[in-house]
Amino acid sequence: MVKSKNTEEKILDSAREIFMMKGFEGARMQEIADHAGINKALLHYYFRSKEKLFASIFNKILSQIGPAMLTFINEEIPLEVKIWKFVDSYLELMKKFPRMPLFIINEISINPERIIGHLNFSDFLDLRKLEKILHDEHGKGRIIAVDVKHFIVNIIGLTVFPLAAKIIIQRNLQIQNDEWHQFIEERKKVIPETIMGWLKNMD
Amino acid sequence: MVKSKNTEEKILDSAREIFMMKGFEGARMQEIADHAGINKALLHYYFRSKEKLFASIFNKILSQIGPAMLTFINEEIPLEVKIWKFVDSYLELMKKFPRMPLFIINEISINPERIIGHLNFSDFLDLRKLEKILHDEHGKGRIIAVDVKHFIVNIIGLTVFPLAAKIIIQRNLQIQNDEWHQFIEERKKVIPETIMGWLKNMD
DNA sequence: GTCTATAAAGGGATAGAC
DNA sequence: GTCTATCCCTTTATAGAC
Numbered sequence: 001m002v003k004s005k006n007t008e009e010k011i012l013d014s015a016r017e018i019f020m021m022k023g024f025e026g027a028r029m030q031e032i033a034d035h036a037g038i039n040k041a042l043l044h045y046y047f048r049s050k051e052k053l054f055a056s057i058f059n060k061i062l063s064q065i066g067p068a069m070l071t072f073i074n075e076e077i078p079l080e081v082k083i084w085k086f087v088d089s090y091l092e093l094m095k096k097f098p099r100m101p102l103f104i105i106n107e108i109s110i111n112p113e114r115i116i117g118h119l120n121f122s123d124f125l126d127l128r129k130l131e132k133i134l135h136d137e138h139g140k141g142r143i144i145a146v147d148v149k150h151f152i153v154n155i156i157g158l159t160v161f162p163l164a165a166k167i168i169i170q171r172n173l174q175i176q177n178d179e180w181h182q183f184i185e186e187r188k189k190v191i192p193e194t195i196m197g198w199l200k201n202m203d
Numbered sequence: 204m205v206k207s208k209n210t211e212e213k214i215l216d217s218a219r220e221i222f223m224m225k226g227f228e229g230a231r232m233q234e235i236a237d238h239a240g241i242n243k244a245l246l247h248y249y250f251r252s253k254e255k256l257f258a259s260i261f262n263k264i265l266s267q268i269g270p271a272m273l274t275f276i277n278e279e280i281p282l283e284v285k286i287w288k289f290v291d292s293y294l295e296l297m298k299k300f301p302r303m304p305l306f307i308i309n310e311i312s313i314n315p316e317r318i319i320g321h322l323n324f325s326d327f328l329d330l331r332k333l334e335k336i337l338h339d340e341h342g343k344g345r346i347i348a349v350d351v352k353h354f355i356v357n358i359i360g361l362t363v364f365p366l367a368a369k370i371i372i373q374r375n376l377q378i379q380n381d382e383w384h385q386f387i388e389e390r391k392k393v394i395p396e397t398i399m400g401w402l403k404n405m406d
Numbered sequence: 407g408t409c410t411a412t413a414a415a416g417g418g419a420t421a422g423a424c
Numbered sequence: 425g426t427c428t429a430t431c432c433c434t435t436t437a438t439a440g441a442c
Contacts, residue, residue, distance in 0.1 A: 021313070023229075023309070025225070025228035028417070029418060038426075039426075039427065040417090040418080040419085041420080041426075041428080042427085043418095043419095044419060045425075045426080046425095048419090050417095050418065099312070105367060106226070106305060106309045108371055109368075109369070109371075110224070110225060110226060125375070127376070127377075149378070150390065153364070153390075154361060156364065157361050157363075158357060158360050158361065158364075160360075160368075161356070161363060161364040161367075162360060164308060164312075164367065165308050165359075166312070168311055169356060175352070183352065186350070187353065190357070193401060193404070194357055194397065195397075196404070197403070198396060198397040200400070201396070201400030201404065210407075231434090231436095232436065242408075242409065244408075244411095245409085247438075248408080252437075253435095253436070
């Protein structure tokens with residue numbers, strides 16, 4: 001139950017919470033209303049339908065992810081620092097909303113039509129610019145030649161996967177709740193090490 | 204519509220298809236029945252409830268994943284070959300059921316209670332044995348010292364993430380459907396390279 | 407075993423009072 | 425803006441004929 005906020009904010013906060021926990025299909029308007037401390041009718045008064053309420057929070061969420069990728073590419077800093085900054089800012093953002101990565105991947109995969117138009121990372125991530133950076137670094141003999149697509153998938157996979165699969169990883173690797181935070185902190189070091197080890201593997 | 208199979212098999216095949224596509228909450232018994240070419244009542248005749256039908260296919264699916272991990276650890280082969288074998292067998296298995304990884308991660312995360320008991324990778328993956336291998340290799344000066352947990356998360360993340368986030372990756376990296384297969388084939392080489400580059404980064 | 411018909415419950419949405 | 429009461433369609437599940 002959220003306090004000292006106007007009704008619309010309370011609804012949006014509760015909707016985000018419940019939708020992230022249960023997904024679109026599993027979420028119940030009644031549960032969202034209860035969580036916000038109001039009744040169902042008010043939800044419809046403010047957002048007309050479940051679909052529209054969902055769209056509202058989904059847009060909000062996606063707009064928060066872009067900035068985390070901006071620093072990755074645009075600043076004039078060494079490649080290694082770019083990677084470190086991306087991993088750090090992404091993992092920090094996800095501390096607030098740990099269910100966000102899985103939620104986004106799943107909702108888009110189940111219902112891509114609902115999302116069309118919101119899914120453009122090209123605003124934040126200029127593939128060609130990144131490709132040029134990798135190409136130049138290789139030209140200077142600093143790194144091996146790599147495909148920019150695998151470069152991106154590697155970094156994002158190493159960063160996002162443990163968050164998305166948190167429960168499975170915790171159970172199978174026997175990481176208790178109070179150790180999880182530490183594990184994620186370690187990844188801030190491990191991920192850049194992994195990527196740079198790969199890029200500098202010059203045998 | 205599935206043909207030339209007994210009714211129970213038709214139901215299980217259809218249920219797997221629909222559940223994987225829509226998730227537990229999004230799936231409809233009617234849709235499963237239509238897909239199997241029968242009517243709703245028969246679903247209940249064979250499996251009593253949606254929950255039980257879901258449990259049946261979920262168990263079946265999880266039991267197919269274990270073996271892909273077995274080769275990874277038990278065979279007496281070099282570490283690099285182990286990694287290669289894991290990635291190869293896992294990606295091959297997922298060609299048949301591309302939605303499996305995301306489906307499993309999501310259903311377990313949304314409803315861990317329903318799954319308890321099926322989630323024990325320790326049958327296939329002996330952490331201590333793997334830890335010993337990494338420790339010995341490090342002792343021989345062949346690799347750097349790494350935490351076995353990050354080792355596993357790295358390998359699985361690099362392998363599973365692109366499958367789970369397929370649609371998002373395809374759209375943002377502009378990979379067409381007919382190029383996706385090629386992209387996954389490339390990863391069979393990229394992932395072992397990434398891991399080994401990390402492990403052998405001896406500066 | 408398989409079907410049609412229907413019960414029973416769930417859940418999104420609206421009407422109307424305050 | 426916020427509430428209660430209620431509508432009504434959807435969906436799971438069962439009854440009963442064949």
